[in-house]
Amino acid sequence: MAVRDWEAVIGLEVHAHLKTRTKMFCRCELEYGAPENTRTCPVCLAHPGALPVPNERAIEQTIKLGLALDCGIAARAIFARKNYFYPDLPKGYQISQYEAPLAGRGRFRLPRPDGDREIGIVRAHLEEDAAKTVHAGGATGRSVGADYSLVDFNRGGTPLVEIVTEPDLRSAEEAVWFLRLLRQTIVELGISDAEMEKGTLRADVNVSVRRRGEEGYRPRWEIKNMNSFTFVGRAIEAAIRQQVAAHEAGEPVEQSTYDYDADTDRLTVHRSKEEADDYRYFPEPDLVPVEPPAELVERLRAELPERPADRIRRIEPAVGFDAAVELVTTGRDRLYDRLVAAGAEARVAANAVMNEVAAAGIDPEAVDAGELAKVLGARERLPRDVYLEAVARSADPGFAAAPFLEQEAVSDASALEPVVEAVLAANPEQVQTYLGGKEGVLGYLVGQVMRETRGKADPRVVNRLLREKLRA
Amino acid sequence: MIDTLRLTAEQASELVRRREISPAELHAAYLEAIAARDPELHCYLHVCEEAEGEGIPIALKDVIGTRGIPTTAGSRILEGYVPVYDATVVTRLKARGLRILGKTNTDEFAMGSSTENSAYGPTRNPWDPSRVPGGSGGGSAAAVTAGLAPWALGSDTGGSIKQPSALCGNVGLRPTYGTVSRYGIVAFASSLDQVGPVARTVRDCAFLYSLIAGRDPCDSTTVDLPHPVELPEGDDLRGLRIGVPKELNEAEGIEPGVSAAVARAIERCRELGAEVGECSLPLSAEYGMPCYYLIAPAEASSNLARYDGVRYGYRARAADRVEMYARTRDEGFGDEPKRRILVGTYALSAGYYDAFYGQAQKVRTVIRREHDAAFERFDALACPTSPTVAFPLGARTQHPLAMYLSDLLTIPSCLAGLPGLNIPCGLSEGLPVGLQLIGPQFGENTLFRIGHALEQALGFDPVPARLRS
Numbered sequence: 048m049a050v051r052d053w054e055a056v057i058g059l060e061v062h063a064h065l066k067t068r069t070k071m072f073c074r075c076e077l078e079y080g081a082p083e084n085t086r087t088c089p090v091c092l093a094h095p096g097a098l099p100v101p102n103e104r105a106i107e108q109t110i111k112l113g114l115a116l117d118c119g120i121a122a123r124a125i126f127a128r129k130n131y132f133y134p135d136l137p138k139g140y141q142i143s144q145y146e147a148p149l150a151g152r153g154r155f156r157l158p159r160p161d162g163d164r165e166i167g168i169v170r171a172h173l174e175e176d177a178a179k180t181v182h183a184g185g186a187t188g189r190s191v192g193a194d195y196s197l198v199d200f201n202r203g204g205t206p207l208v209e210i211v212t213e214p215d216l217r218s219a220e221e222a223v224w225f226l227r228l229l230r231q232t233i234v235e236l237g238i239s240d241a242e243m244e245k246g247t248l249r250a251d252v253n254v255s256v257r258r259r260g261e262e263g264y265r266p267r268w269e270i271k272n273m274n275s276f277t278f279v280g281r282a283i284e285a286a287i288r289q290q291v292a293a294h295e296a297g298e299p300v301e302q303s304t305y306d307y308d309a310d311t312d313r314l315t316v317h318r319s320k321e322e323a324d325d326y327r328y329f330p331e332p333d334l335v336p337v338e339p340p341a342e343l344v345e346r347l348r349a350e351l352p353e354r355p356a357d358r359i360r361r362i363e364p365a366v367g368f369d370a371a372v373e374l375v376t377t378g379r380d381r382l383y384d385r386l387v388a389a390g391a392e393a394r395v396a397a398n399a400v401m402n403e404v405a406a407a408g409i410d411p412e413a414v415d416a417g418e419l420a421k422v423l424g425a426r427e428r429l430p431r432d433v434y435l436e437a438v439a440r441s442a443d444p445g446f447a448a449a450p451f452l453e454q455e456a457v458s459d460a461s462a463l464e465p466v467v468e469a470v471l472a473a474n475p476e477q478v479q480t481y482l483g484g485k486e487g488v489l490g491y492l493v494g495q496v497m498r499e500t501r502g503k504a505d506p507r508v509v510n511r512l513l514r515e516k517l518r519a
Numbered sequence: 520m521i522d523t524l525r526l527t528a529e530q531a532s533e534l535v536r537r538r539e540i541s542p543a544e545l546h547a548a549y550l551e552a553i554a555a556r557d558p559e560l561h562c563y564l565h566v567c568e569e570a571e572g573e574g575i576p577i578a579l580k581d582v583i584g585t586r587g588i589p590t591t592a593g594s595r596i597l598e599g600y601v602p603v604y605d606a607t608v609v610t611r612l613k614a615r616g617l618r619i620l621g622k623t624n625t626d627e628f629a630m631g632s633s634t635e636n637s638a639y640g641p642t643r644n645p646w647d648p649s650r651v652p653g654g655s656g657g658g659s660a661a662a663v664t665a666g667l668a669p670w671a672l673g674s675d676t677g678g679s680i681k682q683p684s685a686l687c688g689n690v691g692l693r694p695t696y697g698t699v700s701r702y703g704i705v706a707f708a709s710s711l712d713q714v715g716p717v718a719r720t721v722r723d724c725a726f727l728y729s730l731i732a733g734r735d736p737c738d739s740t741t742v743d744l745p746h747p748v749e750l751p752e753g754d755d756l757r758g759l760r761i762g763v764p765k766e767l768n769e770a771e772g773i774e775p776g777v778s779a780a781v782a783r784a785i786e787r788c789r790e791l792g793a794e795v796g797e798c799s800l801p802l803s804a805e806y807g808m809p810c811y812y813l814i815a816p817a818e819a820s821s822n823l824a825r826y827d828g829v830r831y832g833y834r835a836r837a838a839d840r841v842e843m844y845a846r847t848r849d850e851g852f853g854d855e856p857k858r859r860i861l862v863g864t865y866a867l868s869a870g871y872y873d874a875f876y877g878q879a880q881k882v883r884t885v886i887r888r889e890h891d892a893a894f895e896r897f898d899a900l901a902c903p904t905s906p907t908v909a910f911p912l913g914a915r916t917q918h919p920l921a922m923y924l925s926d927l928l929t930i931p932s933c934l935a936g937l938p939g940l941n942i943p944c945g946l947s948e949g950l951p952v953g954l955q956l957i958g959p960q961f962g963e964n965t966l967f968r969i970g971h972a973l974e975q976a977l978g979f980d981p982v983p984a985r986l987r988s
Contacts, residue, residue, distance in 0.1 A: 089603060093830070094602065094603065094604070095592070095825070096584040096606055096701070096703040096706065098701060098737060098739070100737060101739070130867070137825060139824020139827060325868055325869045327820075327821070327868060328867075329821070332708075332709035333701075333740065334740070335740055
């Protein structure tokens with residue numbers, strides 16, 4: 048099997064819960080972990096006669112997301128009904144968007160070591176989430192074989208954005224990288240917590256493979272509801288392996304929905320629903336079209352923060368791709384920016400932020416960048432422990448660089464020379480030992496100089512001076 | 520002794536205001552009338568012996584959700600369902616002190632034109648109990664005519680207020696779409712459903728409309744009235760232009776007696792000073808029915824999906840989920856909802872959507888434009904409400920298409936979202952004939968003015984001959 052002869056074609060459908068106070072179409076509060084079925088009303092339980100009223104905050108957040116993905120914002124967006132029966136869908140339809148989503152075509156710039164990859168965005172639309180079904184009794188905890196099922200309607204009606212990409216991703220690694228950066232973009236917009244473990248971010252993955260250079264697409268597999276980045280990556284790898292094996296063996300590959308089994312690291316065909324998927328979409332007659340005013344869209348555009356991908360590209364020339372990625376994806380690049388603005392040298396600032404600041408476990412946002420920049424400027428001349436202490440304190444209220452800078456190492460050779468000579472004069476035995484070939488004793492002599500200078504001497508200068516004197 | 524057959528809501532309010540009668544006594548008088556005549560007519564599905572409020576009573580069609588009072592929409596699937604909230608129109612009526620007298624019979628989910636599709640048995644026409652009261656709001660219409668309520672609320676999707684009012688000989692208004700909240704109304708076809716008043720006089724009808732109309736934050740499709748409701752007073756129609764759409768007055772199936780009564784009423788309009796002229800709505804007349812019978816079932820198929828036995832209402836015993844759905848819906852729904860769910864599901868299906876639902880929406884736009892063009896020349900249009908007078912029970916139950924034709928003349932303006940007022944304009948074969956007045960969007964005040972003037976001029980006696988003492 049030669050996986051390298053094949054390329055993967057991957058597209059994602061990403062769902063994120065919006066961080067609104069209330070539900071999408073009623074004013075029930077959203078509260079993660081509230082007792083079951085205590086955040087419900089006639090609207091989200093679909094009592095007869097209840098009508099939806101859209102959450103304007105959710106509409107604004109979706110527009111914001113659309114703008115961050117360079118999408119066109121619809122002048123007239125339409126909610127549509129997606130009809131299917133399931134106990135966690137109380138109305139028998141989900142209010143979603145179909146032909147006229149709030150955010151249309153867009154693109155996502157994905158920074159790679161060898162340049163940008165542009166990932167096409169098909170759309171980003173707003174919908175309501177279903178309620179949560181818990182299958183109880185039985186052996187498997189799955190619907191098949193369960194004794195009974197319980198539905199918790201608290202989650203039903205949570206605003207949800209769905210982002211659909213073009214099949215522009217070419218490897219598991221690239222797909223996961225895209226997903227991570229998309230997640231960070233969403234989180235930084237302040238519209239969602241987007242946590243896969245909590246289910247506030249979910250991804251469906253579409254994977255097919257084709258021979259390198261081949262045009263068009265082969266049948267794809269849809270892998271549903273992935274809930275960790277690791278599994279997304281592994282599931283894609285597994286799909287690629289299995290599809291390549293099948294194609295090379297001349298076996299048919301059918302378009303279908305699959306589940307990823309982490310234990311066997313294999314994909315198995317999803318047990319299909321009883322009914323065929325014809326959702327009979329039609330415009331939701333209980334709602335009027337959403338016509339976002341141009342002023343609103345412009346206000347939201349002006350509020351957009353600089354996107355992670357843009358920040359990586361901005362920082363990269365000064366610190367290199369890997370450092371830029373690490374700074375941005377750890378969210379430490381803001382401190383980096385502040386340090387550079389305060390006069391710190393870019394690479395020094397990047398290293399300090401990624402290493403010493405990270406190791407100290409302090410809040411980068413609380414760091415006084417102006418003062419820390421002074422410390423970084425003197426870093427070469429400060430004793431190591433003094434430098435580390437200064438970094439660790441840099442987020443303390445009232446942190447000042449001055450007391451640490453006073454402990455600057457003495458690196459002026461003329462100032463250190465008398466001390467070095469005194470130490471050599473006071474330790475003739477060690478001098479003889481050194482001259483006899485045992486250079487290891489140099490460390491002792493350095494230590495003596497450091498002691499005489501109460502640690503202020505720059506060890507490298509002391510080292511150099513000692514060698515010069517002993518050679519003379 | 521109060522004669523509930525003659526008492527208008529306006530008169531009743533006056534009696535209460537002057538403290539000649541207490542709200543409780545008035546309520547009791549209607550309960551007495553109900554006890555006397557409803558066993559024969561079966562207007563009510565639920566009667567409220569007790570009620571709050573310092574005003575006069577009102578009957579509500581059973582698709583209107585009432586907190587603590589059973590609301591079945593005439594369906595087995597909602598048997599025993601008691602809403603936990605009031606429809607916005609109910610909240611508004613209660614705020615004005617109105618007392619709920621009871622819930623009136625309806626074709627199941629308001630699907631029908633005779634009230635024979637009610638799971639709880641048909642309502643009978645007070646003029647002739649062997650005949651239907653029309654539908655779907657036959658219960659409300661018959662109750663008002665039989666003196667079992669001073670007024671009532673109905674709901675109209677394709678004629679369910681106007682047509683029963685015509686067959687029972689009273690006044691019914693289907694308001695401009697979007698002027699009355701649908702929040703809390705059991706949905707049939709969302710883009711067509713409108714709640715409206717049924718009354719014995721045009722003034723009562725106008726007043727009741729003023730109580731329920733106006734934007735509701737709970738219904739995104741509602742708007743505020745551009746101008747307040749005016750209670751009609753005048754008796755002339757000078758300065759008004761009334762159009763007579765050829766196709767809706769000469770359609771096949773209109774009974775000669777109906778045509779004659781309507782023609783006489785239109786002639787009275789001219790005598791009262793209106794300018795009367797002919798106009799044409801060819802596309803609306805030809806395509807209204809098929810368009811309606813795609814859009815309404817399509818929306819219904821989705822609106823009725825929530826009756827799945829999971830959360831409330833009827834649930835059949837079954838071994839698993841899918842069987843539970845199937846049996847609940849098979850046993851809970853009657854034939855007409857099933858028929859429309861099937862048709863609607865088909866019309867929305869992949870591969871058929873464009874040809875059916877999509878095409879019907881385009882036709883609907885054409886119908887709206889055709890009406891708009893007519894209203895550039897006229898202030899109101901006049902035609903029969905129903906092609907026939909009340910027909911015998913059972914006459915059309917085996918012929919769905921014949922039943923659908925009952926709404927031939929009411930459907931086009933419903934599709935256009937326009938207001939329509941029925942007023943009685945005479946008798947044919949001893950049964951009431953209804954005149955339909957159609958207005959432009961928000962044209963209710965004009966309809967009230969014409970209706971009121973004609974009401975005075977025609978002197979129709981709204982009390983059925985057999986009930987006159």
